[in-house]
Amino acid sequence: MSGQSPYYLTTPIYYVNDVPHIGHAYTTLACDVLARFKRLDGCPVKFLTGTDEHGQKVEKSARLAGIDPQAFADRVSLNFSDLLTLMKFTNDDFIRTTEPRHHKACHALWQALEASGHIYLGSYSGWYAVRDEAFYGEDELRDGPDSKKIAPTGAECEWMEEPSYFFRLSAWQQPLLDFYEANPDFILPAGKRNEVMAFVRGGLRDLSISRTTFDWGIRVPGDERHIMYVWLDALANYITAVGYPETGAGTDYARYWPADLHMVGKDILRFHTVYWPAFLMAAGLAPPRRVFAHGWWTIEGQKMSKSLGNVIAPDALVTMYGLDATRYFLMREVPFGNDGDFSHRAMVNRINSDLANGYGNLVQRVLSMIGKNCGAAVPQPGPLAEADQRLLDAAYALLETARSELSVQAFHRMLDAFWAVIGAANRYMDEQAPWTLRKTDPARMATVLYVLAETIRHLGILTQPVMPDASARILEQLAVPEEARGFDRLGPAHALVVGTPLPPPCGVFPRYVEEPPRS
Ligand code: MSP
Numbered sequence: 001m002s003g004q005s006p007y008y009l010t011t012p013i014y015y016v017n018d019v020p021h022i023g024h025a026y027t028t029l030a031c032d033v034l035a036r037f038k039r040l041d042g043c044p045v046k047f048l049t050g051t052d053e054h055g056q057k058v059e060k061s062a063r064l065a066g067i068d069p070q071a072f073a074d075r076v077s078l079n080f081s082d083l084l085t086l087m088k089f090t091n092d093d094f095i096r097t098t099e100p101r102h103h104k105a106c107h108a109l110w111q112a113l114e115a116s117g118h119i120y121l122g123s124y125s126g127w128y129a130v131r132d133e134a135f136y137g138e139d140e141l142r143d144g145p146d147s148k149k150i151a152p153t154g155a156e157c158e159w160m161e162e163p164s165y166f167f168r169l170s171a172w173q174q175p176l177l178d179f180y181e182a183n184p185d186f187i188l189p190a191g192k193r194n195e196v197m198a199f200v201r202g203g204l205r206d207l208s209i210s211r212t213t214f215d216w217g218i219r220v221p222g223d224e225r226h227i228m229y230v231w232l233d234a235l236a237n238y239i240t241a242v243g244y245p246e247t248g249a250g251t252d253y254a255r256y257w258p259a260d261l262h263m264v265g266k267d268i269l270r271f272h273t274v275y276w277p278a279f280l281m282a283a284g285l286a287p288p289r290r291v292f293a294h295g296w297w298t299i300e301g302q303k304m305s306k307s308l309g310n311v312i313a314p315d316a317l318v319t320m321y322g323l324d325a326t327r328y329f330l331m332r333e334v335p336f337g338n339d340g341d342f343s344h345r346a347m348v349n350r351i352n353s354d355l356a357n358g359y360g361n362l363v364q365r366v367l368s369m370i371g372k373n374c375g376a377a378v379p380q381p382g383p384l385a386e387a388d389q390r391l392l393d394a395a396y397a398l399l400e401t402a403r404s405e406l407s408v409q410a411f412h413r414m415l416d417a418f419w420a421v422i423g424a425a426n427r428y429m430d431e432q433a434p435w436t437l438r439k440t441d442p443a444r445m446a447t448v449l450y451v452l453a454e455t456i457r458h459l460g461i462l463t464q465p466v467m468p469d470a471s472a473r474i475l476e477q478l479a480v481p482e483e484a485r486g487f488d489r490l491g492p493a494h495a496l497v498v499g500t501p502l503p504p505p506c507g508v509f510p511r512y513v514e515e516p517p518r519s
Pocket of ligand 1: 268
């Protein structure tokens with residue numbers, strides 16, 4: 001067992017200015033797979049997601065839609081909660097930054113920062129990109145058309161001059177560097193850690209953390225003219241959800257904080273690995289244990305964007321290919337942490353080769369042979385040959401491999417390991433040829449089919465976090481009851497019971513036969 005200490009993981013909270021696309025679904029999916037895995041491994045989990053509802057960007061979108069920001073946020077937030085149902089995400093909480101619990105936490109955090117002397121009043125003049133809700137230094141910008149200034153992200157910047165409270169970020173340069181040194185896995189992948197460290201070594205400017213030229217946000221306690229900077233507000237969601245400012249013994253905060261993992265896209269790494277730990281340390285709170293930055297999806301080689309009209313909605317994929325195939329593809333196709341390209345061709349290839357021909361074919365061949373030749377019940381094995389034991393040992397070893405790959409969020413390597421066993425099992429079946437043994441040595445045929453069924457039981461249990469529905473159907477066909485699907489049931493001690501009647505087999509992973517949409 002992995003131990004019983006609680007595991008707290010979070011997604012970014014999504015801006016409510018947009019409809020969800022596969023980029024959003026991706027971040028939450030990775031967390032969902034991890035949350036399901038940990039729960040099956042006997043670990044208490046808190047999995048948080050939600051929506052980021054304040055700030056100029058949302059205010060602007062609401063104005064464009066012609067409704068007030070709260071009504072707008074209510075409407076768009078629903079799209080994100082619908083996504084949870086569609087993708088079968090198993091979050092334990094859904095936070096909205098417009099909730100009273102969040103106002104309370106933000107005020108408390110502000111006051112803690114103020115009390116520790118890390119906030120001062122000044123005035124900001126500089127560049128701001130509403131799209132990123134981020135401040136940029138002159139040296140970071142390039143000239144765009146119409147003498148506009150453009151941020152490295154491509155966002156247009158505007159000049160801002162207004163009274164503002166500042167956070168003494170400059171004082172946190174060395175403590176942050178010390179923290180990164182002492183916690184080499186705080187930022188993953190390692191390449192991203194190097195980028196962040198180089199940025200911090202380059203020097204940190206104090207950070208403007210309040211605005212006075214718009215309204216939609218949380219007011220600064222004690223100075224109502226100011227609205228808290230939306231990133232300070234947004235980052236605080238992670239502690240709101242564990243009940244901050246209640247931090248004493250027996251609280252959720254005591255149980256879950258520091259978070260084990262903030263999963264984020266690479267574009268928002270700086271906010272999570274520089275500002276956030278600095279805010280927390282300044283407020284006397286522990287920084288999170290890890291921030292993992294995943295890559296970005298392009299679509300058929302192009303950036304996903306509304307103006308190009310190539311945005312892929314998760315429900316379109318699920319309708320076209322099914323939920324399990326969609327989840328599998330997103331976790332398998334691209335080494336987690338790298339950028340990746342979505343194409344219908346690649347999706348169909350994965351469905352047909354990995355799922356239909358690989359996993360599906362294995363399950364179907366084995367179960368239909370058992371159905372026809374073993375009285376539709378778990379067959380009685382005889383003495384195990386070396387090849388039998390080798391396959392079983394490979395299946396037994398998968399849990400440790402999966403644990404260790406997921407401890408560094410290497411979802412793709414975990415799946416590679418599962419598919420190596422699927423490949424080995426299909427080859428074993430071809431070599432052993434139980435269809436020939438049926439006539440020459442039925443006892444040996446029963447042993448081979450038993451070994452294969454037991455291998456499939458392992459695979460069925462282990463693929464649940466990625467493909468919950470298909471895995472459940474596989475386990476049902478092996479008559480593995482729901483309460484026997486946890487990782488504590490892996491290994492020989494809980495092997496299939498000889499003679500257990502099995503339901504009639506049915507296909508789990510259909511081939512995709514239509515032409516995929518043209519790329
Ligand atoms: N509201 C902030 C996060 C605040 S967290 C305290 C935000 N929201 S967002 O809606 O713009 O983005 C949320 C997540 O979606 C980010 O992790 C981002 O990287 C991810 N993605 C958005 N487009 C993406 C792709 N094309 N591909 C992969 N992920 C992408 O940022």
